[in-house]
Amino acid sequence: MKLKKMLCAALSTVMAVGLLASCGGGEMQMDVSKLTGPKAYDEQIELKIPVYDRGMQGQADVDNNYWTKYVQENFGDKYNIKMTFVPITRKDDVTVFNELLAAGEQPDILFSYDYPTMVSYYSRGAFQPIDEEVLKLYAPTFYEKTKDLQEYAKVEDQLYFLTATRPLAYNWVTLIRTDWLEKAGLSMPTNQEEYVNALKKFKELKLGGENTIPATESLYNAYFPNYEYRPYPMSEEDNAMYSDITVASLTYEPTKEKLKYMNMLYNEGLISPEWYLDKDGNQKQADFVSGKAGVFGFYLSQNPPVLQTLMENCPDAKVAVLDAGASFPEGTPPAGRSDWPFGMVSGISVDCEHPEAVLMYFEWLSQEENLFVMQNGIENVTYTMDGDIPVLVDNYTGEERLNYNSNKDMWCLVTEGKDYGSDEKNLAVQKKTYAPAGFEDLIQQSYDVYKETEEYKYTDFLFNTSIESLSTYGETLKSKWEVIQVDLINCKPEEFDAKYEAACKEYLDAGYQAVLDEKAEAYAAMK
Template identity: 35%
Template sequence: MVQKRRHASFKKRTGQLVALSIAGSVLLAACSSNNADNGGSASATASAGSSAKTKAATLKVEVFDRGNSPTGSSITKNYLTTFVQDNFGTPNNINVQYVPVPRSEEVNKLNVLMASGTDVPDVVFTYDTPTFNRYAQQGGLTDLGELLDQYGPNLKNFLGEDTLAYGQYDGKLYALPARRSHLGKYASFIRQDWLDKLSLPMPQTTDELYATLKAFKDKDPGQTGGKVIPLGMSIAPAQYEPLIWSFIKPTSEEQRYTLTQQLGSNDFPTLLPGFKDALQFMNKLYNEKLISPDFGLDKDKTKLSQNVSSGLVGFFSEDDMNPFYADGLYATLQKNMPDAKLAAVDVYTNEEGKHPKPEYTPIGMYLMIPKSSKNAVEAIKYLDWMASGDNLFKMQNGVEGENYTLKDGTPVMNTNAAEEIKNRLYNQGDMAIISNGKQLGDADKNIEAYVVGMPQPYQEETRKALTISRSDTFKPVRFDKPIEAEAKYGTTLQDKFKEIIVKTAMVKPEQFDGTYESMMKDYLSSGGQAILDERTAAYKAMK
């Protein structure tokens, strides 16, 4: 047994040596070829000679499996995996393999993969901040600082200081956060045809919205036979966050730091002044039967989408461009009722007359290299390759003339392309992991790329929604070191938070105060207070 182990570690060491020597030769090749137009083919010829005889290293990269691979390809073998192998793998004598992880269970499956210790991919990622913090804290990740300087100049340049700061834990760089191209989150949508039918003006404030919802309820312009849902709600953040945040009172910097609670990757307003008013408003809406009666059951917007697309919903908030995809919400609604018109609108108003909305942190996924990985150098080089030349652009947009045509520097996706050609990019978001969204130079161009990717009739509304989601936004509050209580109680408190929303909305108005008090007490004693104390201390330390 002991001997076997020693043998294994000897093998490991030779493996590392081989990897290093390959790395060295490829680096030379890359340097010499960078000036020739675009990396790929030139470095292929340069390194083919020097490393032809060495054994190919194997680089394992995690990939999300959403179960949507088109026929003829699989999540581990498709146009983009071939593209990576041909343009990065083969020229560098690296065999790139993909390890699928189901999207819906990403954290759980990743935990199991990491704990197994043997079969861990060399590049793993998660959207979940506490998971990243936990891995870093438990010492499971490779320190990437030097590696990035040495092997990832393009990558470092692409991600930038601000983004990389989010990958720090205790002063060390343990993750490379993907760069996010569009920070807006939410917009709201209203049935324009209903407004027209009742000759109502577009509501501009929360009060006007309330009056409009009342009218939808009483006059039932959609002729739903009493099934009308004036305000579509669920317990997914996209539906409740815009409403709740508009009730939060203007706060001082200190209040923002100490009273905000970051649970998972999002900031929660549970303790901020005004939260109770938001709940009170929802309670009123619920008791007057103005919002979805079963919203407490709708964790993933399924019911909401059904209701919207069958024409029962008058108004709802959603991720800014979600309704507009081909075969998406709006398309299905129009298929069911050809006269339906959906208009993007910014309506929830705070006491200052603004429409405050949270925005994303400027990062996407945390890309990490487990400490047990023998291929950290190859891993960085893979990501660096993706960031260099037009590799990222090609991975996101496919082939010019087939997948897209360039218009003023913006790739306009060819929506009439054959399925086979469109399918090349079905998983580009999960393969081009260094970026969240398209990167074309600046935010406005990135937005435009989204707009022209939508079906023609919806482009105008998409542009409006994307403008709304970027206006009056506020940034997430972040300390330079993670709050431990948040990692510990985050999941529990997220559930409690939803419970607060649902229960306080559903009680009779006269029971509202009692329910609110007791639920807040429970929230505080289940970790809310611990987070508050730690944040208060951290704020003092920061000042």
């Protein structure tokens, strides 16, 4: 009996301590009048900056490498700041940030490429406001470069975010095998009819062997482009309701039309037969590389060596960027989703004691000379100058080698790409950076296609409040959407309409109705 009592007492003490320990912590606020502008701290402070860890093979530790030391020596030591980099698993970034928040161990800034995620952190009270005067005082260069993006940096009229700039990149390409087009006696398809016809010919002539895959497809995530069937121009309200990369707009008419089109392609055998098992796109890349497939979309880069391997497997292969109109019915403008004008969005943690030090770091990164070194490294070691264009040295493996994608995960805080001031110069750099040797023209073609269609592109609608139901139901709807898209694309054409009706009902019940209602309300409130 006594033992039991003792145990009870011990247990309840431990519980009480546990509860007490989980409390604590408070809010930090800057006192503007006391600020003096950037200068070295008398006592060393620590600045914790998150950095994406992509788990790439052959890379140095993201939190301890030549370039983190470089930042320490050139920025940290100057101001008596100890720079600590906190690795954030790229694939699980939101979860990792949440875990750090739960433990009270969050770095001094939290960031995301996804604006709604940032708004959701905000609405849960994770950030402290930023005073515009303080920003100007401590980060004049950064302020100057990003002041056009202020509308995105503010939530409910208060500055909360530090938004990076996003220079245009032209490395997303959809390639078509032009040698197949030649063999089929066709020219580059410029509308949907010609495109489908070309795919049928590819299959009929078995240009990729017995199991020719005319066009590759893989399982869609929540972003399901349906611009082919959207009205143009699209009303702002529809854009607000249905343009979304967090949940698919199943009940929207253009989505239905696009699904029907995909259903036709599948039933005709014109897309990858096992597209629904290909979650990460590895299978379609393998199919294209082995020469079985005719159309393939991807981010062109030197590594992985997609085109190099294709040329090894099929020395006669020729590729070109698919015409922008190829998936559009004749007469519809080739509209599309335009990237946000901002890149990475960061916010200063509510527990950060030295927000001005964060701003000083952003300022240091933004300064032309520092950014250039962070992006290109050391002259004649990691890059050489070709005229006035820096060209990275291929496969440099010394200690000073840049981290993944030219250190991008370190400087993404202030910009999303290398910007050398003019379109021509940027294009020239991108040709050298993204295209494998001999394929520079693909970047040019991609640039041309971009310029051709630029006027028809528009961004998604941006809400200035957090749509809570998106985070509540997002994952459930994503899981439903996976099942529904497979069901609708793979079914017999005559079953499509009935299945679509049933799927819509299920989808609305699973939370999409709540999302639509909340969006409508938020939209009305903004008007």
